[in-house]
Amino acid sequence: MHPYLEAILLGVIEGITEFLPISSTGHLLIAQHWLGARSDLFNVAIQAGAILAVVAIYRQRLWNLLIGFREPANRDYGIKLGTAFAVTAVGGLLVKALGWELPETVTPVAWALILGGVWMIAAEHFAAKRAAVLGERETITWTVAILVGIAQVVAGVFPGTSRSGATIFVALLAGTTSRMAATEFAFLVGIPTMFAATGYELLDLYKDGGIGQEDWTALSVAFVASAVTAFISVKWLLRYIQSHRFTAFAVYRFALGAALLLWLPAGE
Numbered sequence: 001m002h003p004y005l006e007a008i009l010l011g012v013i014e015g016i017t018e019f020l021p022i023s024s025t026g027h028l029l030i031a032q033h034w035l036g037a038r039s040d041l042f043n044v045a046i047q048a049g050a051i052l053a054v055v056a057i058y059r060q061r062l063w064n065l066l067i068g069f070r071e072p073a074n075r076d077y078g079i080k081l082g083t084a085f086a087v088t089a090v091g092g093l094l095v096k097a098l099g100w101e102l103p104e105t106v107t108p109v110a111w112a113l114i115l116g117g118v119w120m121i122a123a124e125h126f127a128a129k130r131a132a133v134l135g136e137r138e139t140i141t142w143t144v145a146i147l148v149g150i151a152q153v154v155a156g157v158f159p160g161t162s163r164s165g166a167t168i169f170v171a172l173l174a175g176t177t178s179r180m181a182a183t184e185f186a187f188l189v190g191i192p193t194m195f196a197a198t199g200y201e202l203l204d205l206y207k208d209g210g211i212g213q214e215d216w217t218a219l220s221v222a223f224v225a226s227a228v229t230a231f232i233s234v235k236w237l238l239r240y241i242q243s244h245r246f247t248a249f250a251v252y253r254f255a256l257g258a259a260l261l262l263w264l265p266a267g268e
Helices: 003-017 026-037 040-057 058-068 072-098 106-134 142-157 163-173 181-205 216-240 245-261
Strands: none
Touching: 003 026, 003 040, 003 216, 026 040, 026 106, 040 058, 040 181, 040 216, 058 072, 058 181, 058 245, 072 142, 072 181, 072 245, 106 163, 142 163, 142 181, 163 181, 181 216
């Protein structure tokens, strides 16, 4: 297959799976088994392409937060977004310094997919019970903001967890019983998180002298493909969760995790 077609395919896979709670890592692991591994910068950059789609979708929300920051509700929400990102940034740097990261190989990714599916079903069950008692709650509390930041770190340490899945369901368990509110906060926190991760990898690559070795055309093609498909994927997800639970995604995670364990070599 032509290298640019491979880049487009990887970008499409990333765009579809980054925000659905099914783990982009697990899908890219399968794709790269046949297409070949890519650099850390490539993988993070196509994630940033997907994040760009979220910026486009939530552009009005982001603009309102910016121009209306003096309003108490907007200021409170914006500060909580910043807090969640700060927790992730500090935790991520600490994890990097200590080397706490599992390899992106089949066994840990597959088990993270399966256990994450169990977590999703349990989290939504308890969130539904709480919503039945308290009603639908859209408020993002300080506890939710901090736990969402920690969840992003955990998702980075355990490939296959799914950043979107971890953050959405932490928010649901911690008291934001509205699926739409939890999803919005999780997606908005992902914007500075993934752009910062891309910048960090780019700086690291520059320091190591690897900038010239990257295929920037292929990376750019994959970035655009990821952004376009993520836009479509997120639009669909936001409509879907208005009337459906996340159970179907949990079942899919079970199936994908089992497939990885059965069909790909453990060291891949």
